Amino acid sequence: MYLLGIDIGGTYIKLGVCDKEKLVFSEKVNTNKFSDFNEFICYIDNWLTLKNIRDKIQSIGIGAPNGNYYTGTIEEAPNLKWGKKINLRESFSKHFSVPVVVHNDANAAALAEKYFGDAKNFTDFIVLTLGTGVGSGIFVNNKLLLGVNGLAGEVGHTALSIESKRKCTCGKIGCVEEYISERGIIKNYLNFNKKIKYNLTAELIFKKAEKNELSALRALQLTGNYLGILISNLINIFNPQAIFITGGIAMAHKYFLDNVLAKCNENVLPILRKTYKIIISSLSHTGYAGVLGSVVPFLYENI
Numbered sequence: 001m002y003l004l005g006i007d008i009g010g011t012y013i014k015l016g017v018c019d020k021e022k023l024v025f026s027e028k029v030n031t032n033k034f035s036d037f038n039e040f041i042c043y044i045d046n047w048l049t050l051k052n053i054r055d056k057i058q059s060i061g062i063g064a065p066n067g068n069y070y071t072g073t074i075e076e077a078p079n080l081k082w083g084k085k086i087n088l089r090e091s092f093s094k095h096f097s098v099p100v101v102v103h104n105d106a107n108a109a110a111l112a113e114k115y116f117g118d119a120k121n122f123t124d125f126i127v128l129t130l131g132t133g134v135g136s137g138i139f140v141n142n143k144l145l146l147g148v149n150g151l152a153g154e155v156g157h158t159a160l161s162i163e164s165k166r167k168c169t170c171g172k173i174g175c176v177e178e179y180i181s182e183r184g185i186i187k188n189y190l191n192f193n194k195k196i197k198y199n200l201t202a203e204l205i206f207k208k209a210e211k212n213e214l215s216a217l218r219a220l221q222l223t224g225n226y227l228g229i230l231i232s233n234l235i236n237i238f239n240p241q242a243i244f245i246t247g248g249i250a251m252a253h254k255y256f257l258d259n260v261l262a263k264c265n266e267n268v269l270p271i272l273r274k275t276y277k278i279i280i281s282s283l284s285h286t287g288y289a290g291v292l293g294s295v296v297p298f299l300y301e302n303i
């Protein structure tokens, strides 16, 4: 049995063919390589045909920003230029004549953690994806929390401050993403170093931290403080066994994890101290957690 997993991101799309246990082969392509959605489907068709596996694919799982399990669509994903609403499930199942499941990318990351990663023994946990945006996949009582419209887990657009001058891409002010995502880290850095004239990236700030630049180190510690507060809020609400941190920013955890732990411990309700673990996801190093997570619904019935 072969399954196709697709992880659609704003920058890269990752494809992977899996059997029941592991990735058999995979590929990463630039998202902006495809000017429209049909071009993307044709590319996948060709790729599978070249690998001589086109007719052996039994099901397709897709993880995407704003991907909705119930409707099978992506709606108003800010980093995708394929139109306001794309019906992924319908298009893929028509083209390939196999069952298709769509999840949002953070939920796919949580499914990967549960079935391929370090959350195997946990019934209640949260996976935070930190990258261009901030997402979360939440497991409660051994089930992925979807919400009534399939939109649960949008922690990136909960407010950390209502007096903030930081305006979010969603139109609100003070969202978590303005403090903890890649653009959040850049804004934190500009707090300490206002003289920068060139275009900053989070990656550049990590490189500056590597060289012990004080502004970069302080910016990442501040990011850790914000993340610690976000996690303490989540612990107060969900009382999970563990919080996993994943995504590109998780790779730089050595610069902010101490602050996360201290700030979380300080802000969590005293009765909840020592009830949780904060874990850097070991799957984030593979880069293919989203691909693995997207095929989980076909491997396990309990989804």
Ligand SMILES: [Zn+2]
Binding pocket: 156, 157, 158, 168, 169, 170, 171, 172, 175, 177
């Ligand atoms: Zn927002």
